[in-house]
Amino acid sequence: MLRLSKLxxxxxxxxxxxAGMEGVQTSxxxxxxxxxxxxxxxxxxxxxxxxxxxxSQRGAKGGYRLNRxxxxxxxxxxxxxxxxxxxxxxxxxxxxxxxxxxxxxxxxGRWDPVNDAIHKALTRITLADMQTAPRPAFRAxxxxxxxxxxxx
Amino acid sequence: MLRLSKLxxxxxxxxxxxAGMEGVQTSxxxxxxxxxxxxxxxxxxxxxxxxxxxxSQRGAKGGYRLNRxxxxxxxxxxxxxxxxxxxxxxxxxxxxxxxxxxxxxxxxGRWDPVNDAIHKALTRITLADMQTAPRPAFRAxxxxxxxxxxxx
DNA sequence: TCAATCAGGACCGATGCAGTCCTGATAATG
DNA sequence: CATTATCAGGACTGCATCGGTCCTGATTGA
Numbered sequence: 061m062l063r064l065s066k067l068x069x070x071x072x073x074x075x076x077x078x079a080g081m082e083g084v085q086t087s088x089x090x091x092x093x094x095x096x097x098x099x100x101x102x103x104x105x106x107x108x109x110x111x112x113x114x115x116s117q118r119g120a121k122g123g124y125r126l127n128r129x130x131x132x133x134x135x136x137x138x139x140x141x142x143x144x145x146x147x148x149x150x151x152x153x154x155x156x157x158x159x160x161x162x163x164x165x166x167x168x169g170r171w172d173p174v175n176d177a178i179h180k181a182l183t184r185i186t187l188a189d190m191q192t193a194p195r196p197a198f199r200a201x202x203x204x205x206x207x208x209x210x211x212x
Numbered sequence: 213m214l215r216l217s218k219l220x221x222x223x224x225x226x227x228x229x230x231a232g233m234e235g236v237q238t239s240x241x242x243x244x245x246x247x248x249x250x251x252x253x254x255x256x257x258x259x260x261x262x263x264x265x266x267x268s269q270r271g272a273k274g275g276y277r278l279n280r281x282x283x284x285x286x287x288x289x290x291x292x293x294x295x296x297x298x299x300x301x302x303x304x305x306x307x308x309x310x311x312x313x314x315x316x317x318x319x320x321g322r323w324d325p326v327n328d329a330i331h332k333a334l335t336r337i338t339l340a341d342m343q344t345a346p347r348p349a350f351r352a353x354x355x356x357x358x359x360x361x362x363x364x
Numbered sequence: 365t366c367a368a369t370c371a372g373g374a375c376c377g378a379t380g381c382a383g384t385c386c387t388g389a390t391a392a393t394g
Numbered sequence: 395c396a397t398t399a400t401c402a403g404g405a406c407t408g409c410a411t412c413g414g415t416c417c418t419g420a421t422t423g424a
Contacts, residue, residue, distance in 0.1 A: 065381065072322070086400070099384055106402065119391025120399040135326055170224070170342040174287055177333035185329060190322040217412065238369070251415050258371065271422025272368040371420070379412075389402070394395100 068142045070096050071104050075138065076191055078114060079130045084123030104142070111141035130191055136182035146179050220294045222248050223256050227290065228343055230266065231282050236275030256294070263293035282343060288334035298331050 073094050078085060087105055091098035105124050108114045113133070114124045140146060225246050230237060239257055243250035257276050260266045265285070266276045292298060 067382075069323075088400095097383075100382080102401080103383080109401085110403095116401060117391090118389075118399095118401050120397095121392060122390085122400045124401090171221075173341060174334065174337055177337060178330055181329035181333045182326065185326055189325060219413075240369095249414075252413080254370080255414080261370085262372095268370060269422090270368095270370045270420075272366095273423060274369045274421085276370090366424085368423085369421080371418100373416105373418085375414105375416080377412105377414090379410105381410080382408090383406105384408105385406080386404085387402100388404100390400080392399085393397085 064139060065143050067100075067104055067107070068139055070094075070100060071108060071138050071142050072135070072187060072190060074101060074104050075108070075113070075126065075133065075187055076130065078124060078126045079187075079191075084117050084121075084125045086123045089123070107142055108138075111137070113137065113141055129188070131186050131188035133187045134183045135185045135187060135190065136179060138187070139182065146175065146182065216291060217295050219252075219256060219259070220291055222246075222252060223260060223290050223294050224287070224339060224342060226253060226256050227260070227265070227278065227285065227339055228282065230276060230278045231339075231343075236269050236273075236277045238275045241275075259294055260290075263289070265289065265293055281340070283338050283340035285339045286335045287337045287339060287342065288331060290339070291334065298327065298334065 073096065074090055077090055077094055087102040088098050090096075090105070091101040094101070096104075105114065105116075109116045109124065113127055115127055116122070116124050136146060225248065226242055229242055229246055239254040240250050242248075242257070243253040246253070248256075257266065257268075261268045261276065265279055267279055268274070268276050288298060
């Protein structure tokens with residue numbers, strides 16, 4: 061459980077890749093570099109652009125560019141951009157009309173502290189933290205420099 | 213996203229209900245008290261029993277009983293019992309054979325710190341915390357003793 | 365022996381996600 | 395100005411998972 065979508069995982073990979081270059085990068089280019097299928101990369105990029113995590117340049121010589129440095133990009137933002145707001149139950153966030161059995165459910169709103177704790181934890185961790193995580197990509201392919209292992 | 217299953221929500225409701233009584237309680241009884249359909253309650257109880265969160269007494273006059281007080285029951289345990297281990301991606305937990313593009317994925321294992329943070333946050337919060345959460349069910353008229361079998 | 369209750373599945377429908385594709389808008393270039 | 399490369403924003407489908415129900419035993423008290 062608590063499984064987040066693959067798209068979010070892809071988004072992190074794409075963003076890290078995007079951070080490694082100065083100019084704009086195209087969807088096919090990123091797809092080739094990361095091994096993620098091109099349509100999927102395009103979809104992820106569009107989603108990230110909609111949330112202002114990346115900027116897009118249309119037309120020929122266009123592409124995408126990272127808006128903020130990785131160290132300033134909490135993973136919570138990425139998850140929120142791709143997977144929607146971070147909420148643990150369907151019964152959360154002032155959806156007064158969502159829960160079908162409001163009168164019966166004795167736990168209404170009880171998940172709020174849990175959600176808050178998770179949100180805080182996810183806001184603390186940035187993509188830079190994930191980039192320098194202990195595990196150093198044991199078989200990094202060509203085109204991507206091997207990351208230095210960093211003790212936590 | 214990060215949505216946990218309804219079953220987990222039900223489990224919390226059931227456990228809180230279970231904590232309110234001394235002796236054993238039957239599935240139909242809990243179903244009537246909480247408004248959750250009886251088969252679903254039975255399923256939740258069986259799952260919780262499999263994880264030793266509750267004890268069961270078979271036969272006539274049987275039922276379920278809570279094993280530990282709510283204050284000693286972190287929400288992480290409930291989630292793990294109902295929804296399986298807490299892990300954010302499919303790429304996690306030593307599944308060296310799971311990821312189809314190991315060589316390409318530069319983020320292998322990068323989610324570990326995130327998972328760890330979430331697990332810690334979830335372990336800190338117990339069911340007692342959720343029971344006494346700030347928000348007291350803003351529209352539950354009769355507290356928790358609604359016996360209507362969810363006409364919806 | 366009989367009835368009540370849990371155990372442990374199988375089973376089906378609905379929901380949501382992953383992934384692909386299509387059509388248009390924009391901008392550089394010859 | 396025409397062409398081409400690229401993003402924008404959908405719709406669409408197949409698949410997996412989950413929610414929920416039900417059935418057949420095993421156990422135990424009366």
